[in-house]
Amino acid sequence: xxxxxxxxxxxxxxxxxxxxxxxxxxxxxxxxxxxxxxxxxxxxxxxxxxxxxxxxxxxxxxxxxxxxxxxxxxxxxxxxxxxxxxxxxxxxxxxxxxxxxxxxxxxxxxxxxxxxxxxxxxxxxxxxxxxxxxxxxx
Amino acid sequence: xxxxxxxxxxxxxxxxxxxxxxxxxxxxxxxxxxxxxxxxxxxxxxxxxxxxxxxxxxxxxxxxxxxxxxxxxxxxxxxxxxxxxxxxxxxxxxxxxxxxxxxxxxxxxxxxxxxxxxxxxxxxxxxxxxxxxxxxxxxxxxxxxxxxxxxxxxxxxxxxxxxxxxxxxxxxxxxxxxxxxxxxxxxxxxxxxxxxxxxxxxxxxxxxxxxxxxxxxxxxxxxxxxxxxxxxxxxxxxxxxxxxxxxxxxxxxxxxxxxxxxxxxxxxxxxxxxxxxxxxxxxxxxxxxxxxxxxxxxxxxxxxxxxxxxxxxxxxxxxxxxxxxxxxxxxxxxxxxxxxxxxxxxxxxxxxxxxxxxxxxxxxxxxxxxxxxxxxxxxxxxxxxxxxxxxxxxxxxxxx
Numbered sequence: 001x002x003x004x005x006x007x008x009x010x011x012x013x014x015x016x017x018x019x020x021x022x023x024x025x026x027x028x029x030x031x032x033x034x035x036x037x038x039x040x041x042x043x044x045x046x047x048x049x050x051x052x053x054x055x056x057x058x059x060x061x062x063x064x065x066x067x068x069x070x071x072x073x074x075x076x077x078x079x080x081x082x083x084x085x086x087x088x089x090x091x092x093x094x095x096x097x098x099x100x101x102x103x104x105x106x107x108x109x110x111x112x113x114x115x116x117x118x119x120x121x122x123x124x125x126x127x128x129x130x131x132x133x134x135x136x137x138x
Numbered sequence: 139x140x141x142x143x144x145x146x147x148x149x150x151x152x153x154x155x156x157x158x159x160x161x162x163x164x165x166x167x168x169x170x171x172x173x174x175x176x177x178x179x180x181x182x183x184x185x186x187x188x189x190x191x192x193x194x195x196x197x198x199x200x201x202x203x204x205x206x207x208x209x210x211x212x213x214x215x216x217x218x219x220x221x222x223x224x225x226x227x228x229x230x231x232x233x234x235x236x237x238x239x240x241x242x243x244x245x246x247x248x249x250x251x252x253x254x255x256x257x258x259x260x261x262x263x264x265x266x267x268x269x270x271x272x273x274x275x276x277x278x279x280x281x282x283x284x285x286x287x288x289x290x291x292x293x294x295x296x297x298x299x300x301x302x303x304x305x306x307x308x309x310x311x312x313x314x315x316x317x318x319x320x321x322x323x324x325x326x327x328x329x330x331x332x333x334x335x336x337x338x339x340x341x342x343x344x345x346x347x348x349x350x351x352x353x354x355x356x357x358x359x360x361x362x363x364x365x366x367x368x369x370x371x372x373x374x375x376x377x378x379x380x381x382x383x384x385x386x387x388x389x390x391x392x393x394x395x396x397x398x399x400x401x402x403x404x405x406x407x408x409x410x411x412x413x414x415x416x417x418x419x420x421x422x423x424x425x426x427x428x429x430x431x432x433x434x435x436x437x438x439x440x441x442x443x444x445x446x447x448x449x450x451x452x453x454x455x456x457x458x459x460x461x462x463x464x465x466x467x468x469x470x471x472x473x474x475x476x477x478x479x480x481x482x483x484x485x486x487x488x489x490x491x492x493x494x495x496x497x498x499x500x501x502x503x504x505x506x507x508x509x510x511x512x513x514x515x516x517x518x519x520x521x522x523x524x525x526x527x528x529x530x531x532x533x534x535x536x537x538x
Contacts (some may be wrong), residue, residue: 007255010159010244011263014254017163017474018240020231023391029388032214042221044284045383051285061290063296066460070299073468077306080475081262084313085329088321088482107483111476118472121464130464132457 065129069121076117083110164255166243174398175205181445186407188449215387220283223384227281232389234274236396242403247333249416249429260332261313264407265306271400272298275371275381278393282384290380293456294371298362300463305358307471308351312344312411314478315491327456332407345416347492350474350499352412354467356440359404361398361463367445367451370459386513401441409436470502 044051089109091103124130179194179202186193194201219228223522247253272295279291295513317329319338322376328334335344361368364380372380382393409415413436416429454462477494 006155007257008202009156010163010255011241012256013156013159014163014241014244015237017160017167018237019233021167021240025388025392026232029213029215029217033216033387034214035216037218039221041218042220044220045378046284046285047378054352059292063292066296066300069464070303073303074299074306077303080307081313081330084310084475084479085317085327087479088318089326091483093285104483107479110479114472114476118458118469121468125465128278130461132460 062132064131069124069129070119072117077115079113080110142312156377159254166240166254170240170243170395170399170402173402174395175209177398177402177441177525178208178394179205181448184442184445185449188446193251212387212391215311217218217389218384218386220384222282222283224283227277228384229281231274231277231281232385232392236274236392238267238274239396239400239403241270242400245332246403246406247336247410247415248406248433249426250333250337252425252430253333256331256333258328259330261309261330261335261411264304264332264403265309268400269298269302271396278385282381284384286377286379287381287383290371290377290383293377294364294381297364297368297371297459297463300460301361301368301467303356304354304467304471305362306353307468307475308348309360309411310350311348311471311474311478311495314482315344315347315488318482332410335444336410336417339414340417341420342404342488343417343419344414345412347488348474348495349492350470350495350502352408353499353502354471354474355408355412356444356505359401359408360444360447361459363400363404365401366448367454368459369453370456374452401444405437405444406433408440409433413440425514464504466505470498474498519530 046052087106090106143236182204183193183201194204197203197207219225241265244254245257245263254525275294275298276291279287279289279294282288312335313329316338320329320334323338325334360366364372369377372382377383382390385393410433415436416433418428418432474495477498480489481491481494
């Protein structure tokens with residue numbers, strides 16, 4: 001068990017190693033590359049013209065709706081993974097879940113959970129949320 | 139399973155755990171850089187063959203030094219940052235894009251005994267750190283203070299989250315099957331461990347049991363890495379390069395390093411999870427020396443298919459892109475998980491799982507075919523383009 005946890009130490013170690021690699025490249029370019037900054041060079045690129053208006057534009061609301069839908073299903077998948085890894089074992093363990101007619105409960109619970117979210121997806125679909133063009137949103 | 143190679147035994151000296159990990163990570167850094175240089179060169183050559191061109195030929199024999207020359211050029215280019223950019227967000231975005239991809243290397247098994255660390259939840263971990271990549275993309279888009287970068291960044295995030303769902307569900311299907319096999323073998327746990335998953339495929343690679351899962355996984359991998367035909371967020375003709383439009387020189391090349399490393403990791407993951415990794419197909423025992431060859435051969439075959447897809451398909455429009463994920467792939471991936479669960483819980487044999495998955499895949503392909511035909515106007519598709527007619531001078535004069 002301790003080895004299992006120690007293995008994640010390598011993950012912590014990989015963060016500075018990866019960051020160090022990027023930092024190295026940036027330092028190398030600071031040493032090697034020329035630096036002649038001008039006012040025009042510091043302009044934002046807009047196909048060669050001077051930029052028009054504010055650049056932090058508004059973002060359409062549909063991106064947020066997709067993000068909310070994603071959140072719902074992502075949480076579902078977080079629950080799904082431990083279930084997928086263990087449901088057969090839990091069913092085999094017998095007494096833990098129940099006698100013969102009830103030992104499949106652990107399967108049908110998850111089926112019910114998934115179907116509940118599928119109803120949500122169907123509702124969003126029916127509402128027109130999944131359409132990209134905004135005219136069809138009801 | 140033989141024990142993992144321990145470097146300290148190899149060198150004959152005592153070595154703390156973290157030094158061992160550090161040496162492996164440094165090895166990965168070298169592998170990753172060389173891999174990216176090679177992949178860029180190979181992609182240009184392969185694409186050129188598909189388009190009846192020759193590709194790079196000038197730098198070195200058959201242009202083999204092209205990537206190295208490009209890297210040198212990028213290193214000596216001026217590092218430009220727009221004056222109105224949000225400085226910290228702009229500069230840190232590079233790290234946030236690159237480090238998660240680097241972190242993904244840790245649980246990937248190259249051979250039975252060679253990996254950085256054997257993570258018990260490796261499969262879930264890979265997807266978890268992959269998701270962090272999106273933060274970097276949004277930071278790049280937001281921090282650049284550029285309309286195209288913002289649009290590209292937001293689109294990239296929308297695309298990445300949409301395709302992550304079917305991909306994760308395809309992965310869950312594999313985990314269910316692996317859990318069943320582990321239970322039959324009398325082992326407890328380990329269905330989320332990549333090494334164990336590969337070990338369970340000694341006789342049957344999981345692509346045979348989950349063909350639909352494999353296809354969904356590959357489509358998801360293409361979309362996650364913004365590869366054509368899912369390259370809408372980074373399309374030159376749409377958003378002039380997307381979220382990295384304001385990055386130049388080495389920072390820009392860091393985005394490409396992350397992208398090609400991500401591509402390599404995705405095919406390595408596909409090769410280990412679906413194609414049996416270091417196993418010789420159908421139970422023949424390959425020696426330890428062949429394992430790295432087998433893993434890389436499977437990964438290379440998949441990379442070639444991805445290059446092929448790039449040459450074959452035009453870019454998807456943004457609405458088609460989102461609809462394909464939410465309306466087609468997600469329901470099919472959910473069906474796959476439900477079917478797997480019911481068959482496995484009622485003790486169905488492996489071939490039933492494979493057959494049902496294949497049937498779902500066939501219906502997916504049929505559905506796409508019908509939808510595309512319907513969009514194109516049913517039977518009125520003209521396979522041959524109308525031939526331009528030569529207009530004679532008399533017709534022009536008479537006004538016909």
